[in-house]
Amino acid sequence: MNVFSEDHIQETSRRGRIEVICGSMFSGKTEELIRRLKRAKFAKQRVEIFKPAIDTRYSEAEVVSHDSNSIASTPIDSSGTILLFASEIDVVGIDEAQFFDNGLIDVCNQLANNGIRVIIAGLDMDFRGIPFGPMPGLCAIADEVTKVHAICVKCGQLASFSHRTVKNDKQVLLGETAQYEPLCRTCYLKAIQEDSKK
Numbered sequence: 090m091n092v093f094s095e096d097h098i099q100e101t102s103r104r105g106r107i108e109v110i111c112g113s114m115f116s117g118k119t120e121e122l123i124r125r126l127k128r129a130k131f132a133k134q135r136v137e138i139f140k141p142a143i144d145t146r147y148s149e150a151e152v153v154s155h156d157s158n159s160i161a162s163t164p165i166d167s168s169g170t171i172l173l174f175a176s177e178i179d180v181v182g183i184d185e186a187q188f189f190d191n192g193l194i195d196v197c198n199q200l201a202n203n204g205i206r207v208i209i210a211g212l213d214m215d216f217r218g219i220p221f222g223p224m225p226g227l228c229a230i231a232d233e234v235t236k237v238h239a240i241c242v243k244c245g246q247l248a249s250f251s252h253r254t255v256k257n258d259k260q261v262l263l264g265e266t267a268q269y270e271p272l273c274r275t276c277y278l279k280a281i282q283e284d285s286k287k
């Protein structure tokens with residue numbers, strides 16, 4: 090049994106592993122990613138952070154949480170680019186992983202097999218409740234999956250769903266509170282039923 094809430098060994102020894110942080114929008118994925126990466130930096134680990142170049146919502150070159158916590162990152166177009174940066178690195182952080190291609194799954198496996206700690210944050214489901222991009226595959230290969238929850242804006246229960254409040258059918262639509270709200274299952278089902286009547 091591990092009586093500590095943090096596994097300090099992972100922050101000091103060079104052991105490859107894959108950690109996935111998933112959940113709905115506003116569930117604290119980016120904050121948890123930034124927290125783990127900052128702790129790795131305190132432990133003098135060499136850290137590289139990547140995000141998809143299309144995610145220009147708050148900043149072009151930073152990972153930024155809804156609460157304005159931030160950390161410098163490298164925006165990239167394709168998952169394969171991560172391998173070009175990954176020599177002499179102890180920890181790789183990846184935000185908004187749902188926007189990457191499926192090649193990210195193999196890239197993360199290669200990194201971990203080479204002794205790198207890989208920490209990935211991403212939306213597990215899109216606005217329709219369908220698994221998003223490489224996220225299900227990443228959860229499958231992960232050594233550890235942390236599912237975080239927002240608070241349902243309708244009833245205060247834990248929220249797992251990201252309800253899109255504007256009419257748009259494309260899977261990718263960047264946005265925040267003007268376009269999405271976190272809902273629990275009950276409130277999400279009610280909301281999409283009401284949407285279908287409009």
Ligand SMILES: Nc1ncnc2c1ncn2[C@@H]1O[C@H](COP(=O)(O)OP(=O)(O)O)[C@@H](O)[C@H]1O
Pocket residue numbers: 112113114115116117118119120121153154155156238239240241242271
């Ligand atoms: N309904 C909500 N439930 C929880 N947090 C919320 C909600 N709405 C806004 N927030 C804010 O979002 C922050 C989490 O932001 P962030 O880590 O960027 O989430 P994610 O990356 O999962 O979208 C919380 O600390 C809180 O300040």
Ligand SMILES: Cc1cn([C@H]2C[C@H](O)[C@@H](COP(=O)(O)O)O2)c(=O)[nH]c1=O
Pocket residue numbers: 113114115118119146211212214215216217251260261262263264265269
């Ligand atoms: C549900 C859903 C979300 N998006 C977009 C909206 C935001 O720009 C990001 C998610 O960011 P967060 O850090 O998790 O808040 O993804 C999308 O394009 N399609 C969707 O279905």
Ligand SMILES: [Zn+2]
Pocket residue numbers: 241242243244245246272273274275276277
């Ligand atoms: Zn609810």
